Amino acid sequence: MKNINQTVGLGGVNDPQDVSVIQALLQQQGAKNLKIDGIYGPNTLKAIKEFQKQFLTHPDGIVSPGKKTLEQLNNPTPPSSARPLSIPPDPLPLPPIQPWQNGGDKQQGSARDATRGAVYPQIVTIEMLDAVNPEGRNKQNIEALSYINRYLQEFEISDHQEIAHLLAQMAHESQFKPQAEVTNYRYTVAKRLWGKTYGDLSKACNSPISPRGKRVYDEHHNLVLWCNGEELLNIVYGKKHKGLGNDEEGDGYKYRGRGMIQTTGKANYQDFENYYNRGKSLKDKLYFVENPDLLVTSTEFAFESSFYFWQNNNIGKKARAKSATVAKVTKPINSKIEGYADRLKRFNRVAPLLGVEQVTK
Template structure:
């Protein structure tokens, strides 16, 4: 099943991660087949089932396309032909101070994640410190704090300080998987609907919008879902 959703992964890696996935699938009672297909396809897209951290080394146009523009209807407003924004600029310094942020992961992370997600100012360094890590990209100080609280409550024999050591989510396969489950079962929409409930009944587009905040990587996410769906006796999505 893991080979279907993550064909680039090795057999050895899939054997290593399978007992960890099974452990948390049981702990979180993830039994619904559609939800399981969504969960596996989403984390496979986000991380290839690896313990990873967000790469923030972007060219000027890449960083502006990813972080520079306001979106509309969950779609990017960046215009690659004019290197401008269709719906308004979100982060002006990506144009006016290009050399400071382009191909500089730390500077870019500190800027684009500043003053949100529980992070401090750009100068605090929180943006880069609490960049995305884990199989579904835990991002922002608030998210790391929440994961820390859940982990320590459920694992009193393994108390960890993920605020001081956020890198653990990208160096430990177990914590990386666990963080994805914590995200999945805590994520809600603006009107309070739970991702874990939505994933039981709705399609890849809706689930992707909640996980990603938009539709980035939608084609690959759908392909992965369709690869695993028949193995769970589910219909593929068109």
């Protein structure tokens, strides 16, 4: 019996040695068009799910040590319901070969340098990230590249229009840096954003001292008042905010937005936790409701939670539609469509590099 040390498949560790073992077992079970190369990608995921359909009602695309899928893969006698595993070749169209992918000059900070050692097909290039997020050139974009290509594969995102929208939204929200929602709101801004919904916010926004410890005056020479971020977010993301699942005192601030596309609210943290822990052994599980700052301290979780939020809220469908607009894609992420002009500008920067038409709205 062939064994693996860690999980292989959707959301798994995907160590190349373990992946090779699973690919070999899948070949023995009849998987076609599947190479034994130790690279976890869409073909391997599809092969796992196709194989699981023979004995699982809900295939999850995960092979764990000591679990049923690995046991069945090692079974030389397939289930009576078994059928050939038909895996379509080349499911993800790749962009044209770039000079740096075909023996081009290697330069410090170049795309060739950034992608060295990556095991995922490069749908997104460093050129695209530099276009959509110029603030992260030579630093954040290089680090982000491998994560973005990894999760494009794992979440089976290949439509170029969807990718352009995803990159634009993510770059606007975080500039590809793991971070928590800002809390240094001016009273005037908080009132504009939430005053109509939550009424008087003055109790949470009455400090004459800015977060930097200074008094600030507006263009009319009026003293600017600042909000206590924790108090403010406990009001606007509290029990009155439907759909977030914040049902205890202090949940609004505790489950404020974090990650690359700000995951907000206890319910969304719980959804991601359920997804992440599905099929994992007890020792490999993580508890994001208990430790929400994991989406800030870990670049991996910041990206993975954002891709999950995108998928779980069906934003990709809106982004792929012929009638897609930046405003429509923004709505599930930011209901008030704040920062629209910047999101639009970023989309139009990266769209041509993905062969997608620029838009006016």
